[in-house]
Amino acid sequence: MRHKLIQWVGIALTLAYAALVVWLYAAAPQSIAEVRTQASVAAGTYEVDRARFDAGRELFLREQYAAARAEWERADPARRDARTQFYVAYSFYRQGWGRVYSDDALFRQGLEAADRALALSADAPLSVEDTELKIHSAAELRAELEHGLERTADDFNPLKVFRERK
Amino acid sequence: MNDNRATNRALLRHVLLPTLFLTAALLGGVRVEASSRAILFVAPPLVALVLALMLLSLFACARLVEFGRWLSAGNGAVENVSHALTLLALFFASAQAFNSVLPEAGLPRWMFSAFFLWTLWQNQFSSFDVRRLLRSLAALFGTAFVVKHMLLASLYAPGGGWLNRLAGAALEGVTLGTLEGPAYANSTGYISFFTLALYACGLFLLPASPAAETLEDDGRAAELARALRLLPARERLRIVEELGEETAKEGRD
Numbered sequence: 001m002r003h004k005l006i007q008w009v010g011i012a013l014t015l016a017y018a019a020l021v022v023w024l025y026a027a028a029p030q031s032i033a034e035v036r037t038q039a040s041v042a043a044g045t046y047e048v049d050r051a052r053f054d055a056g057r058e059l060f061l062r063e064q065y066a067a068a069r070a071e072w073e074r075a076d077p078a079r080r081d082a083r084t085q086f087y088v089a090y091s092f093y094r095q096g097w098g099r100v101y102s103d104d105a106l107f108r109q110g111l112e113a114a115d116r117a118l119a120l121s122a123d124a125p126l127s128v129e130d131t132e133l134k135i136h137s138a139a140e141l142r143a144e145l146e147h148g149l150e151r152t153a154d155d156f157n158p159l160k161v162f163r164e165r166k
Numbered sequence: 167m168n169d170n171r172a173t174n175r176a177l178l179r180h181v182l183l184p185t186l187f188l189t190a191a192l193l194g195g196v197r198v199e200a201s202s203r204a205i206l207f208v209a210p211p212l213v214a215l216v217l218a219l220m221l222l223s224l225f226a227c228a229r230l231v232e233f234g235r236w237l238s239a240g241n242g243a244v245e246n247v248s249h250a251l252t253l254l255a256l257f258f259a260s261a262q263a264f265n266s267v268l269p270e271a272g273l274p275r276w277m278f279s280a281f282f283l284w285t286l287w288q289n290q291f292s293s294f295d296v297r298r299l300l301r302s303l304a305a306l307f308g309t310a311f312v313v314k315h316m317l318l319a320s321l322y323a324p325g326g327g328w329l330n331r332l333a334g335a336a337l338e339g340v341t342l343g344t345l346e347g348p349a350y351a352n353s354t355g356y357i358s359f360f361t362l363a364l365y366a367c368g369l370f371l372l373p374a375s376p377a378a379e380t381l382e383d384d385g386r387a388a389e390l391a392r393a394l395r396l397l398p399a400r401e402r403l404r405i406v407e408e409l410g411e412e413t414a415k416e417g418r419d
Contacts, residue, residue: 003176007244010180014251017185021192030204 037078048084049075060087061132065095082120086128086138089113093135093145099161102148111149114142134166179376180248186368187255193361194262197270200349210261213279214268218260220286221303227290228299231256235375249376256372263365266358267310269318270348278310300369307362315355 023042029035040046056071068091076084092110096103117126117138126138135141144166154160195208210218225231236249264282269275285306289299394402 002173004244006173006176006180007242007248010184010248011244011251013181014184014188014248014255017188018251018255021188024192025195025207025209028207030202030206 034077041078041080046078046080048081053084053087057087060091060094063094065091079116080120082117082126082138083128085113085117085120086126086141089117089138089141089145090133090135093141093148094165096148097165099163101155104149107145107148111142111145114138114145118142175373178371179252179373183368183372184252184255186364186371187252187259190259190361190365190368191255191262193357193364194259194264194266196354196357197348198351198353198357200351203351208265208270210258210265211268213283214261214264217264217279217282217286218257220283220290221260221264222257224286224289224299229374230299230369231372232375241376245376256368259365259368263307263362266361267307267314269314270350274313274318278313282306282310303369304366311358311362315358319350319352319355 024035027038027042029038037046052071052075056068056075059065059068059071069088072084072088072091075081079085089110092106092113096106096110120126121138127136128138129136135144195210197206197208198204199206222231226233231253233253236253237246241249268278268282289302394405397405
């Protein structure tokens with residue numbers, strides 16, 4: 001009886017440990033802190049650091065975009081929060097926007113962040129209620145970023161300089 | 167007393183050995199980047215899996231592991247499942263042990279892979295006993311460890327290790343491009359050492375067959391008789407006489 005119990009315990013322990021090993025290689029966390037983050041994501045207990053998010057928003061409103069993104073990166077290290085990713089995409093948009101031309105590299109990064117935000121809010125369309133923003137939905141922000149990356153005859157329109165940043 | 171022994175052996179086979187091998191499998195692919203100190207998990211390359219398969223085949227040839235007994239119709243279903251998991255853990259630990267000592271890139275990786283393949287392939291056709299096999303394995307892994315974590319690590323070191331400076335002076339004007347590889351922190355070598363130590367520890371504790379541990383194993387006598395038949399008649403007679411004397415002595419006591 002005791003031997004049967006040892007066998008069952010051995011099987012359970014081995015399977016659990018093997019699953020942990022496979023998960024570590026699949027998730028590839030780069031530090032112990034990241035292991036903790038990935039584990040909380042897997043367990044469904046992951047939460048964004050509100051204080052850091054708000055600090056990032058303050059910096060965003062003061063047009064300190066790179067610093068804002070650094071705060072949001074710390075607030076959402078696993079990049080699992082759709083709202084934070086929306087703000088990251090927005091910061092790339094505002095930083096990359098220009099009256100004459102837009103910065104394609106920043107817009108591309110913004111597009112990636114907008115895609116992440118959309119993927120994370122697959123169940124319902126993401127809408128952010130923030131009076132300081134002119135674009136409120138992730139889909140609209142994505143379209144704006146995509147439009148900025150396109151090469152069209154409209155790019156040579158001199159009246160383009162009068163358009164407004166959103 | 168016997169009950170304790172049987173329980174401890176069951177714990178070894180079903181709990182301790184898989185844990186040791188899985189820990190070796192986990193640590194075998196761990197690297198620490200020199201500049202950022204980030205932990206990297208390197209999955210075993212295909213060549214490491216092939217090498218591990220060849221090594222298990224060698225274990226079978228040397229009867230270090232008797233697979234037929236570990237997975238036997240005579241065992242219970244749960245026992246067979248547990249044994250299969252232990253053997254699977256042994257396979258992945260072997261693959262990761264190779265992964266841990268194989269150079270990461272370039273010419274040294276190809277050379278060492280070829281060297282390992284050739285050595286293991288040659289050994290498939292030679293007669294082995296367990297002790298010789300373990301000694302040969304220790305030499306194989308030890309050499310690879312020294313080359314990767316001491317010689318090549320010094321060559322790849324960001325600041326330029328002693329070997330890098332030496333090679334630079336000796337081969338001035340000649341590119342070392344084929345010897346280039348990623349630079350890892352010194353802790354990678356310590357992790358690799360720990361992995362190999364765990365793997366060796368697991369192999370040391372691994373019984374050839376679970377049945378060989380059971381006191382009431384009828385097959386053991388038959389197996390011993392089979393082994394005795396291989397001896398010359400004179401030596402066989404001597405063993406029988408000595409055992410007879412011992413049995414008579416035990417009877418008198």
